[in-house]
Amino acid sequence: MLEVKALPLAELRRRSSEKWREYPEDVLPLFVAETDFPLAPAISATLQQALDIGDTGYIASRSPLAEAYTDFAQRRFGWTVDPSRLRSTADVSMGIVEILRRVTQPGERVIVTPPVYPPFYDLVAEAGAEVERVPLRDTGTRWELDLDGIRSAFAEGARAILLCNPHNPTGTVHERESLAALAELAEEFGAAVISDEIHAPLAQPGTGFTPFLAVNDAAQRVGFAVVSASKAFNLAGLKCALMVTADDATSSVVRGLPVEVEWRTGQFGLLASIAAFSEESDEWLDGLLRTLDENRLLLEDLLVTHLPGARYRIPDAGYLAWIDLSALEWGDNPARRILREGKVALHYGPAFGDEGRGHVRLNFGTSPEIITEAVERIAALVGR
Structure with missing residues (x-):
């Protein structure tokens, strides 16, 4: 051990x-x-080897990163991901902004669920949208999504929700049933769900963590996930995240992003993430x-x-x-x-x-x- x-x-x-x-x-x-x-030793060894041979250039147009993550997702979450539907970028925040820019129009509203990671407010604004606050419900024993409040916000015109799963700062792993209901609400109102799952590898065993795109068919049709090894493996400064989709329409949105979005991925971030997602880690x-x-x-x-x-x-x-x-x-x-x-x-x-x-x-x-x-x-x- x-x-x-x-x-x-x-x-x-x-x-x-x-x-x-x-x-x-x-x-x-x-x-x-x-x-x-x-x-993690595998990361240190990978980065040292890159330094030894001067492997510090641009990221390659083809790399094993997508396959490394899909294998990781299968092992850790029992989640089957199509590697052809993954695309990298510098970090989760950048992925969120780029997706929001394409699923909302300037001035449209995006739901956030406070208390929540402070940059969410800025990311919505950076994408040209406006924040719609629907706070988490405090049941007295845990926090959960306010599905009634989210329904009302969608009904009044909110075009997307920025989900944090697991949630920062409360550490809440949202229950599968709640996520499934959220997906169905989003589909009913023609809205998108962008799920920040940067803390997913740190869900404690037995918590029942479910990736948003894995909850049901509706989630696959309305959802985008943005994932990274950066929080679990302390790689934030190396710059690498993945945008994940599970449907032709959402995949088309991500494939349509400018090539520079992917080129902003850091070479060391890419190499370190492959090592982090490997079975060796x-x-x-x-x-x-x-x-x-x-x-x-x-x-x-x-x-x-x-x-x-x-x-x-x-x-x-x-x-x-x-x-x-x-x-x-x-x-x-x-x-x-x-x-x-x-x-x-x-x-x-x-x-x-x-x-x-x-x-x-x-x-x-x-x-x-x-x-x-x-x-x-x-x-x-x-x-x-």
Whole structure:
């Protein structure tokens, strides 16, 4: 059984990425979605070989990337994907924008489901559309899509929905029945569903993750999925994502994108993604999932012990914790005080939408020691 452990803090501080350069060294950075683990061995070996032979040119017009992903999807999700219906681009955000530009007209409305990944609002605007907010429903035990609200928005003219599955920041894996109902609603109103599935490889075993395009025939007809190895394997800076379709009409939309959309894929991103999606990396990914499972449970224990006023639901997927600190009465954006006085950088809750007031997002894709110190620093602010 492969054990995947975070690198030591001193080594992490040698990194030059956003997580380790935004704040001074006295701050614990748990805000941006980067992880603190070493690369999967197959990825390191692939990139080293490319460096050794100077394989740093343009991406090839033909590569095994599509087949690598289809094999991965079959192994990990039981999802059969046609490799001829895949096309790469630089990242998930770019794929979303390019698809939105072709399924909506300027000024038309696109549904987002807050609290949600903050760039979604900007991506809709970049595509020339307008945001229609239909917040997730809080059942008291989990979050779910508000299908009645989505129906109303479609009925009033929304032309697409930007789905986050698994959902960021809550870590929710949307249930198959809910996704199937969403697909049928979209088809009824002639709308498109663009599903951001960047966190899919990080769904914990037993959560029942279902790719949107796999739920039913309607989903195949209305849906586009955008996937990447970047979150699970920490490859965001290498630039590679895949746009996936399952129907002739939707595939035609993606095939019709300018060739430059595909040429923006990074060569190192492509090579690293092939290695990540290979069977050789499965053991590493399984080890990562075990580590994240331990970390999400550790965080729960720490919050119960040190911050009993915090409300936290263990996420189904990923390494991001959505924590409600409203009871502490630290204002709409408690992350500001936590950064200023506790020297812990968390993602600002209100950035995810009005539903994020009083909340923070914490990245637990790190070591138990850093998670523990972060919670203890935050707890020390209580009563000050």
